[in-house]
Amino acid sequence: LEDETNNYDLSAANAPNIVYVTGADGTVEGAITGFRAADYLETTANFSIKGDANRTVTAWIKTDAVENANGVNRGIVNMGHRAARRKFTLLINGLKVRNDLFGGGGNSPELSIFDNAWHLLAVVFDKDVGDNGTSTIYVDGVSQAVIDWTTINGGVTLDTSARPLLIGNEVFDQNPPKKRGFEGAIDDVRVYNGTLTQSEIVVLYNDGTLSNEEVYSKSVNVYPNPVIDELVFENDDVATVEIYNLVGQKLSAKTVSNRRLFLGTLSKGIYMFKLKDNQNKYIASLKVIKD
Numbered sequence: 131l132e133d134e135t136n137n138y139d140l141s142a143a144n145a146p147n148i149v150y151v152t153g154a155d156g157t158v159e160g161a162i163t164g165f166r167a168a169d170y171l172e173t174t175a176n177f178s179i180k181g182d183a184n185r186t187v188t189a190w191i192k193t194d195a196v197e198n199a200n201g202v203n204r205g206i207v208n209m210g211h212r213a214a215r216r217k218f219t220l221l222i223n224g225l226k227v228r229n230d231l232f233g234g235g236g237n238s239p240e241l242s243i244f245d246n247a248w249h250l251l252a253v254v255f256d257k258d259v260g261d262n263g264t265s266t267i268y269v270d271g272v273s274q275a276v277i278d279w280t281t282i283n284g285g286v287t288l289d290t291s292a293r294p295l296l297i298g299n300e301v302f303d304q305n306p307p308k309k310r311g312f313e314g315a316i317d318d319v320r321v322y323n324g325t326l327t328q329s330e331i332v333v334l335y336n337d338g339t340l341s342n343e344e345v346y347s348k349s350v351n352v353y354p355n356p357v358i359d360e361l362v363f364e365n366d367d368v369a370t371v372e373i374y375n376l377v378g379q380k381l382s383a384k385t386v387s388n389r390r391l392f393l394g395t396l397s398k399g400i401y402m403f404k405l406k407d408n409q410n411k412y413i414a415s416l417k418v419i420k421d
Contacts, residue, residue, distance in 0.1 A: 134297065137260075145162035147165075147166060148164045148165075148169065148171070148262075149162070149163050151163050152250040153190070153315075153317040154190035154317045154318060157303070161192070161283055161315045161316060162297075162317075163314060163315040165299055165311035165312045165316075166311045166313055167297035168299065169298060169311045170205070170296050170297065170298045171296070172295065172297070173295045175294070176292040176293055177293065177295040179290070180209075180210075180290050181290065182257045182263065182287060182289055183207075184256055184257055184258070184325050185218070185255050185322065185324070185325075186252060186255070186320075186321070186325060186326040186331075187207050187218075187320070188321075189250075189252075189317070189318065189320070189322050190205055190225065190250050190251075190316070190318050190322045191206060191222075191248070191251055191312070191315065191316055192247065192248045192315040192317075193244055193313060193314025194244050194245065195356055195406070202223075202310065203222070203228065203310050203376045204218055204221055204312045204313055204314075205220075205299040205300035205312060206222065206224075206251065206297070206298070206316060206319075207219065207220045207296070207297055208297075208299065208300050208301055209290045209293070209295055209321075210290030210301070211301055212232060212301040213232065215231050215232065215287060215288060215289055216231075216232065216290060216291060217290060218230075218255065218288060220253045221310075221312075222312065223237055225241060225244060226227055226239065226240055227241065227251055227269060229267060231279070231282075232301075234279065235277075235282070235284035236265065236267075236277030236282065237275065238269065241269060241274065248317070250268075250331075251267075251269055252267070252326070252330075253266070253267050254266045254325050255288065255325070257288070260278050260279070260280050261280040261290055262278075262280045263279050263287075263288060264276055264277060264279065265279070268328065270308075271331050271332035271334075271335040273350075288365065295321065298316060298322075299311045331359065336374065336415075350363065350367060350368060350413065350414040351365075352364070352418075355418055355419060356420065357393055357418060357419070357420035357421065358393075358394075358420075359392065359394040360390055360392055360394075361391045361418065362389055362390055362391075363386060363389045363391070364389070364404050366389065367405075367413055368385055368386050368407065368413070368414075369385070369386055369406055369407055369408040370405075371383065371386060371391055371403050371404070372403070373401050373403060373406065374401060374405040375402075375414070381389045393420060395421065398421060399419075399420055400418075400420075401419075402415060402416075403405065403415065403416050403417075403418050
């Protein structure tokens with residue numbers, strides 16, 4: 131399997147049951163499932179992010195409550211190896227999302243995302259916050275938990291080693307391996323060597339929720355932005371506008387008339403506008419600030 135950076139190709143280690151399914155963006159055979167028991171994927175080379183370096187891990191997942199209600203850990207993305215404070219895992223713990231360091235961890239509240247629909251999970255580790263760093267867990271762009279590692283087991287200092295990255299399970303340098311394979315589908319795993327902001331994670335989420343529509347990229351200019359009452363488009367391409375808040379909820383759809391869109395009743399804030407032409411096809415998206 132090739133990764134999109136061409137730096138960390140994946141091998142299907144101990145994974146006879148891997149199956150390709152339709153991905154979060156609608157791509158046929160764009161996601162992988164079949165990680166039950168001890169199956170997993172791993173990079174063919176050691177992963178470069180190690181030590182206590184800042185990092186962000188994101189992944190789209192699709193699963194259901196029946197498979198997760200027993201409270202067993204189900205690994206999604208794993209870095210490092212099986213030793214105290216030497217691993218960093220994004221996983222499911224029952225009906226919660228968890229970030230685990232083997233020797234400490236923290237959970238989100240129980241969530242209603244186990245519905246056989248796609249959801250974006252993210253965990254951001256920032257070593258510069260607090261004495262030992264913090265992790266923030268996001269689900270669909272919304273912060274669900276902040277873990278202060280100073281309060282976990284007397285203070286957990288992350289120190290992952292240079293090991294292959296695992297997808298679909300937890301670490302396996304033990305015999306026999308634990309059967310913590312993720313029960314569901316995984317798509318578009320990303321690891322960043324830095325801390326994404328919530329706004330950046332929201333952009334990832336919004337891009338994913340729109341990508342199952344056919345998109346035609348066009349250059350669309352508007353003014354004024356920030357806007358008070360009326361937004362003006364500089365060309366005739368835009369027929370309708372869908373308005374979303376920053377957690378991806380669709381608020382309304384409005385018709386553009388004579389290149390103008392009335393926004394006087396819209397509350398102050400920051401919004402994502404998804405633009406469609408007169409054939410009801412997406413042509414562009416833009417961020418609009420309402421004053």
